[in-house]
Amino acid sequence: MIDRRNFLGQAGLVATAAALPAAARAAAPARPDWFAAVGDITADIAPQGLRRVHGRAPAGLDGTLYRNGPARFRLGGTAVGHWFDGDGLIRAWQLRDGQAQLQARFVDTTKRRTDTAAGAMVQPGFNTLARPGAVVTSADDTNAANTSVIVAGGQLLALWEAGSAYALDAQTLATKGPLTFRPDLAGMPFLAHPRIEPDGRIWNLGMGGKMAFIWRLSKDGSFEAGQSIPLPMASYVHDFTATARHLVIVLQPWVQERNALPFVASLEWRPQLGTKVLVIDKADLSKRRVFELPPLFFFHLGDAWEDNDGSIRFDGCFESDPAFARDTASALIDARTVRTDRPVLRLVTLHANGRASVDDAGITAEFPRSDPALAGLRRTRTVHVGGYGPARPFARTIGIWDWQTGRDDAHDFGAHQIVEEFVPAGRWLIGTTINLQAKASELHVMDAARVADGPVVTWRANVALPHSFHGSWLAA
Amino acid sequence: MIRAALYSATVTALFAVATAAVPAPVAAQTAAAAAPATLTIKFDGAMAPTGAVMVALFDSEAAHDKGGAPVRGGMAKVAGTTAELVIPGLKPGRYAIKAYHDINGNGEMDSNPFGMPLEPFAFSNGAKAVGGPPSWADAGFEVAPGAATVTISFR
Numbered sequence: 001m002i003d004r005r006n007f008l009g010q011a012g013l014v015a016t017a018a019a020l021p022a023a024a025r026a027a028a029p030a031r032p033d034w035f036a037a038v039g040d041i042t043a044d045i046a047p048q049g050l051r052r053v054h055g056r057a058p059a060g061l062d063g064t065l066y067r068n069g070p071a072r073f074r075l076g077g078t079a080v081g082h083w084f085d086g087d088g089l090i091r092a093w094q095l096r097d098g099q100a101q102l103q104a105r106f107v108d109t110t111k112r113r114t115d116t117a118a119g120a121m122v123q124p125g126f127n128t129l130a131r132p133g134a135v136v137t138s139a140d141d142t143n144a145a146n147t148s149v150i151v152a153g154g155q156l157l158a159l160w161e162a163g164s165a166y167a168l169d170a171q172t173l174a175t176k177g178p179l180t181f182r183p184d185l186a187g188m189p190f191l192a193h194p195r196i197e198p199d200g201r202i203w204n205l206g207m208g209g210k211m212a213f214i215w216r217l218s219k220d221g222s223f224e225a226g227q228s229i230p231l232p233m234a235s236y237v238h239d240f241t242a243t244a245r246h247l248v249i250v251l252q253p254w255v256q257e258r259n260a261l262p263f264v265a266s267l268e269w270r271p272q273l274g275t276k277v278l279v280i281d282k283a284d285l286s287k288r289r290v291f292e293l294p295p296l297f298f299f300h301l302g303d304a305w306e307d308n309d310g311s312i313r314f315d316g317c318f319e320s321d322p323a324f325a326r327d328t329a330s331a332l333i334d335a336r337t338v339r340t341d342r343p344v345l346r347l348v349t350l351h352a353n354g355r356a357s358v359d360d361a362g363i364t365a366e367f368p369r370s371d372p373a374l375a376g377l378r379r380t381r382t383v384h385v386g387g388y389g390p391a392r393p394f395a396r397t398i399g400i401w402d403w404q405t406g407r408d409d410a411h412d413f414g415a416h417q418i419v420e421e422f423v424p425a426g427r428w429l430i431g432t433t434i435n436l437q438a439k440a441s442e443l444h445v446m447d448a449a450r451v452a453d454g455p456v457v458t459w460r461a462n463v464a465l466p467h468s469f470h471g472s473w474l475a476a
Numbered sequence: 477m478i479r480a481a482l483y484s485a486t487v488t489a490l491f492a493v494a495t496a497a498v499p500a501p502v503a504a505q506t507a508a509a510a511a512p513a514t515l516t517i518k519f520d521g522a523m524a525p526t527g528a529v530m531v532a533l534f535d536s537e538a539a540h541d542k543g544g545a546p547v548r549g550g551m552a553k554v555a556g557t558t559a560e561l562v563i564p565g566l567k568p569g570r571y572a573i574k575a576y577h578d579i580n581g582n583g584e585m586d587s588n589p590f591g592m593p594l595e596p597f598a599f600s601n602g603a604k605a606v607g608g609p610p611s612w613a614d615a616g617f618e619v620a621p622g623a624a625t626v627t628i629s630f631r
Contacts, residue, residue: 124607136607138592187592208590228589261607 031335033436034392037418037467038332041071041089045104050093050443050459057098057457058428058445062476065093065423065430065443066170068149068158069468072106073333076120078131081262083329085125087112088146088158088166090173091465093432093443096476100443100459107145107158107166108175114141127264127330138187139163140178147192148470152202152221159192161207161238162263170474181215181223188213188226192470193239195247195303198373203242203282205249209234209256212249214285229285232276236267236322241301241314242282244376248304248314248350249278253295254322269322271295277350279312291356293348297322297341302368305378310352315382315403317343317366328393342388347403361401363408364388367421367470380404383429383448385419387412394467395419398431398444400451409451417442418467424448425473428456434464441465512621513566517573519552519559521631523596527581528552529559532574537612540572547571572615573600577630596630 070086073079080086091104106112111123114135123142124130136142143163150157156168157179164178164187180186189206196202200219205212210233216225235251242248253273260266275296281287297319304314323340331338345365349357365384380403387397387410398419399410413419413433422431422444429446441464444455519529532546539545552561554577576585576597586594601617603610617626 130606134606135604137597137605184586184594185588186594188588188590206590211590213589226589 032337032392033416034394034418035335036434036436036439036464037394038070038073038083038086038335039464039466040074041104041106041463041465044106045091045102045463047094047101047103048462050100050102050461052100053442053458053460055445055455055457057095057100059098061425061428061430061445062096063425064095064170064474064476065425065432065471066149066151066156066474067091067093067420067432067468067471068107068146069420069466069470070144070146071104071466072112073466074121075115076118078120078122079333080121080125080128081330081333082125082127082264083332084146085121085128085144086146086466087115088144088160089465089468090149090156090158090168091432091468091471092173093430095430102441102443102461103173104465105168105173105175107168109143109145109166110141110178111144124261125263127262127326129262139189140187143178146469148472150194150196150202150472151474152217152219155221157221159190159194161191162189163187165190181217181226185223185226190215191237191239193300195240195242196372196375197242197244198375198377203247205237205240207237212237214247214280227285229280229288232278232290233273235276236325238299239301241304241316242376243304243306243312245282245306246304246312247280247282248301248312249280250293250296250298250301250316250348251276251278252297254297254325264326267322267326269297271321277348277356279350289354291350291354293356293358296320296346296358297325298343299325300366300368302382303370303375303379305374305376307378312350313347315345315347315361315368315401317368317384318346319343324393332393337392339390340393345382345384345386345401361403361406361408363399363401364395365399365401366395369421369423371424383422383424385421386410387419392418398422398429398446398451400429400448411446411451411454420468421470422446423471423473425475430473432465432468434467435460436464439464513568513619514562514564514623515566515571515619516623516625517552517561517563517575518625518627519554519561519575519577519598519630520557520627521629522554522557522559522577523630524577524579525554525556527554527577527579529554529561529575530578530585531561533563534572534574534612535567535569537616540574540612540615546574566619568619568621570616571600571619572612572617573626573628574609574615575599575628598628598630600626600628602629 071089072087118133122131122133140163145158157165167176194204202217204215234256275293277291301316319341345361385395418434533548534540535547552559603615
């Protein structure tokens, strides 16, 4: 980026700078329009009504879309070093009687308190180094609680991946504190991507190098069972998947090889190791099989299922290496992009004979979701965002890919919109975008049978919230 | 991000040393009469009024930072939110302390399945953990001849 003062100085124009019209001066190095995706929210947002700008709310669609994502990246002249290191802001988009409102509140984490007290972003992170004043007595001291939010046992769980879930009040979004499922499990990591069976039982992982802790919680979020298991390699694991009977842990060749800070510096990309897929029997965690795949990088997988022929299938959004995770997602904070691979939708089949194969949908896609009633069961449809292009690492379309027909029912919101994750809500999809023209976040409902028709209703907030990651729909 | 594996490899490994090295009660060390320095360590801010504070005192950077043995150890029973340990017979010089509060009195620093500490710990000189115990440079303090007192807070 050109430093405006130096640029003018070199050109011998310092004296005339003051005489330039304000517009010309402001026109120097402009931030890209997508910068709103990683902007800062300075305070909680009290409940505010949203303005309906298109269509009408479907009758009877009452409930709340809870979403989570980082929304404070900078403080006191300092900034975090990575998109994943901002403070989690919980947003509640509530629909009732055809009206919509928005409320948002930061998770009151130890990290946020430490940073606030220091007047700077001092706590270390995924790719953020500790600054003077940092205090890290446990992983939870760096827990940004910024990745997802689920509803369990009548409360919200704000999820990160390397520390505890944070419990929040579902109505006020007030933070209750980090959740300890059993005293001896305090501080154990809990991924942001639990797999929830149709009856509500929750499975999750906590990653610790070449070990994973398998969590099993009841529908109401209470502890049922937990156990550590060894892994074939110390892969970076953000997400896993599951069928009705099996846990499926995909181990990519981005492996932890040393103890280093920030965390990303401990990882090396070793494509020669390939990708290993560990399949574990839910009923007996000692029963396991390992499948081999080519080297693949991913953050997110879709729900898995088992076919009659004994094969296990799941889709995911894959890249060829971790360049986005390592480089681009760091550069975004400085309003830069680094050109990286775009995520593509692929279907993995783990055959009964021990072989594994990968099929391409031929579209770019991220944030895969599917019908929660079919979690772990045979399905064909995957909700996803897409339309990734070279200019910015954000989506502009929402679609439902059908693996049976090979067809994508998609809607393009346009280059002026950044599309965030959409989730199924009965026969509808609900999700948010950042409208870069209006400089405002928008809430949309799509008909899941006719996505290409565009939103059936759109509401607009009076604020552009930074890009959120994941969330949950809770029907009223 | 201080992941579990990284964290357990640093903090708990070093606390294992402190735990193993905690010797007989300090009262047994009576060779203090001719000693040039007596160190009183006052602990405050204990989160529970039970158990004891387990203390490891180091007299060198090598032992403190590289997992060596402490020069002295001790155990101080917690009353309310405080505890006190007196270590007589010390050679004046530079020292550093690692301590943990054995709340349930089982003689161990309890940890979760990934080896992360479940009981409170603290260091001398107000030094704070940043993904592992502080260094000798941050936790060190001088003990002069005569009576010396340091305070360590679990807050």
